[in-house]
Amino acid sequence: MSDDARVRLADPDDHVAVMRVLEGALLEVEASTVREGIDREAVWVAVVESSDGGSPDDRVVGALVLDTPAREGVAPRPEEVRPDSRHVEAVAVTRQRRGRGVGRMLVETALEETGCDRLTAEFRPDVEPFYAALGFDVETVPGDEERRWGELRTGR
Known part of the structure; x- marks a missing residue:
């Protein structure tokens, strides 16, 4: 259960907090990727009320970034194709928030908000149980035993 966490689109003020969450999970995502994702409304955050005694701000406890931004000389973004x-x-x-359904909330919200019927991901083997529990079909990336590829079809 996700207790008191809720999910919303990230805003520019969330950039540093999102980077901290991603870096804390040892994920290598460029700051520019996150910034562009926030600008494109492709980053969601799981937040809880700040517990510092009165601050109205939310504390970011999870983040999800969709799609790699377009780079010079690279094909259009996946959602454009x-x-x-x-x-x-x-x-x-x-x-502190792992195992409480926060990751599931992030993925489910992103699916609902984007209206897509297919979600893919590439990830490390140690997080395969997370993706499998969400219903992703998972396989090893050909030629790379240290990477997995997952696909979730929602049937919309």
């Missing part, structure tokens, strides 16, 4: 399909660039939850 196939709007019914999106790719999870990164998803992470703070250590």
